[in-house]
Amino acid sequence: MPKTSKITSATNMSRRALLGAAGLGAAGLGAASLGVVGATSALADDRHHGRPMPPAPTRPEVAFYGRSQAGIANPPPAHLQFAAIDITITSRAALIGLLRDLTQGAARLTSALPVGKTGAVNGPAAVAPEDTGEALNLPTAGLTITFGFGPELFTSKSNGDRFGLANMQPAGLQQFPNFKGDELVAGRIGGDICIQACADDAQVAMHSVRNLMRIAGSRAKVRWTQAGFNRAASLNNVTTTPRNLFGFRDGTNNLNTNDRAAMDEFVWAKSSDGAAWMDGGSYLAVRQIRMLISDWDDSVLKEQADVFGRTKSGGAPLSGGTEFTAPDFSKLSADGKWAIAPDSHVALAHPQNNGGVRILRRAFNYANSDEASGAADVGLFFMSYQRDLNRQFVALQCQLSESDLLNEYIRHTASAAFAVPPGTSPGGYIGETLLA
Numbered sequence: 456m457p458k459t460s461k462i463t464s465a466t467n468m469s470r471r472a473l474l475g476a477a478g479l480g481a482a483g484l485g486a487a488s489l490g491v492v493g494a495t496s497a498l499a500d501d502r503h504h505g506r507p508m509p510p511a512p513t514r515p516e517v518a519f520y521g522r523s524q525a526g527i528a529n530p531p532p533a534h535l536q537f538a539a540i541d542i543t544i545t546s547r548a549a550l551i552g553l554l555r556d557l558t559q560g561a562a563r564l565t566s567a568l569p570v571g572k573t574g575a576v577n578g579p580a581a582v583a584p585e586d587t588g589e590a591l592n593l594p595t596a597g598l599t600i601t602f603g604f605g606p607e608l609f610t611s612k613s614n615g616d617r618f619g620l621a622n623m624q625p626a627g628l629q630q631f632p633n634f635k636g637d638e639l640v641a642g643r644i645g646g647d648i649c650i651q652a653c654a655d656d657a658q659v660a661m662h663s664v665r666n667l668m669r670i671a672g673s674r675a676k677v678r679w680t681q682a683g684f685n686r687a688a689s690l691n692n693v694t695t696t697p698r699n700l701f702g703f704r705d706g707t708n709n710l711n712t713n714d715r716a717a718m719d720e721f722v723w724a725k726s727s728d729g730a731a732w733m734d735g736g737s738y739l740a741v742r743q744i745r746m747l748i749s750d751w752d753d754s755v756l757k758e759q760a761d762v763f764g765r766t767k768s769g770g771a772p773l774s775g776g777t778e779f780t781a782p783d784f785s786k787l788s789a790d791g792k793w794a795i796a797p798d799s800h801v802a803l804a805h806p807q808n809n810g811g812v813r814i815l816r817r818a819f820n821y822a823n824s825d826e827a828s829g830a831a832d833v834g835l836f837f838m839s840y841q842r843d844l845n846r847q848f849v850a851l852q853c854q855l856s857e858s859d860l861l862n863e864y865i866r867h868t869a870s871a872a873f874a875v876p877p878g879t880s881p882g883g884y885i886g887e888t889l890l891a
């Protein structure tokens with residue numbers, strides 16, 4: 456058995472450990488794998504009076520197991536890989552088997568372990584490797600993998616109640632109604648299960664979804680996918696609020712995930728909400744929103760600020776103060792008009808004007824090419840977590856879709872709703888509270 460144990464021990468080593476074993480420390484990784492690090496290091500050396508500084512720490516490993524799934528409350532990293540997938544198996548036992556395999560795969564991936572028993576390079580030469588290999592030697596980059604269940608997993612016109620789950624469907628988990636102005640693209644709506652992979656390295660995020668789909672094999676197929684990005688804050692120790700592709704700070708008045716009372720009130724589902732199996736989970740709203748950047752880029756700075764109700768420079772409300780000053784919607788400007796237009800994005804979305812609704816936004820920018828027109832298809836891959844989709848996301852989006860000044864510059868093109876079940880512990884699987 457010595458051969459097998461050698462294989463097992465090699466594949467159980469984390470990518471980081473393999474890196475160390477190969478004689479490449481973290482400094483080597485930073486310089487070798489990130490094109491920009493050379494320039495950053497020169498700057499860092501200069502600031503340190505010529506002495507080399509220790510390499511910037513990479514985002515630490517995020518625990519996969521826990522009461523709630525990771526990828527909701529922890530700060531969003533620089534990259535997203537999102538997939539909405541359809542399940543092709545039909546028995547409940549097979550669904551449990553699939554979720555067990557996906558859970559085990561995700562637990563390994565988030566620990567930077569290659570998937571399968573033999574990983575990327577330790578299997579027999581005559582067999583396709585279990586792991587595709589592009590994340591070998593990369594750290595976890597703070598990878599989180601979050602699974603959600605769409606309404607059609609429970610019941611659908613084409614598949615009926617295939618898994619015997621119809622009576623477990625949370626009342627509020629439905630495909631969203633058509634909102635005014637929606638231009639949804641066929642094929643980019645819904646999905647039986649979603650996989651949200653977030654990491655500071657696009658290759659790590661992409662590797663995880665690709666390998667989870669290989670684990671699923673013929674048991675699932677991709678319905679639609681999207682990659683997203685934010686600025687690479689971790690590379691430069693940037694702590695300012697990220698900017699969206701309209702150039703505005705986006706996230707200023709987002710829910711503070713360290714505020715436990717607010718997270719309990721607005722994000723985490725409770726058994727008393729109706730679906731007991733969702734206790735400790737949350738509900739995810741996904742909207743891909745194309746941003747008409749040519750029109751926007753030609754609009755004048757004042758118009759841009761008026762659309763949001765905030766300044767472009769620092770994100771302060773137009774009623775005055777700095778970024779985190781509370782907006783004053785009753786303030787008039789010198790010309791007698793409202794300082795913050797009542798139909799500006801912030802006025803309509805602020806809890807003061809929407810009956811107290813709050814959501815946890817977790818959005819990423821995206822950039823695709825539109826093959827049909829050749830034009831850029833760029834925008835915001837909007838995701839929000841909330842305790843109740845109807846009372847929070849749907850209510851907000853109804854209000855925004857009616858009169859938001861921003862609507863002139865955006866188009867909603869993809870849409871999906873998911874129940875994101877609670878987390879699990881070693882030996883368990885995501886979805887066990889629903890299926891056990």
Ligand code: HEM
Nearest residue numbers: 703704705706707708709744801804805806835851852865
């Ligand atoms: C491309 C589409 C969108 C863009 C560019 C955008 C951008 C922004 C910006 C710049 C702010 C102000 C800064 C901040 O507090 O984060 C903001 C606030 C906000 N947005 Fe959006 N947003 C978009 C879509 C949406 C959608 C679809 C929703 C929900 C249905 C939404 C909900 C909110 C909320 C709740 C706030 C905070 C308002 C407050 O309390 O002051 N946004 N958004």
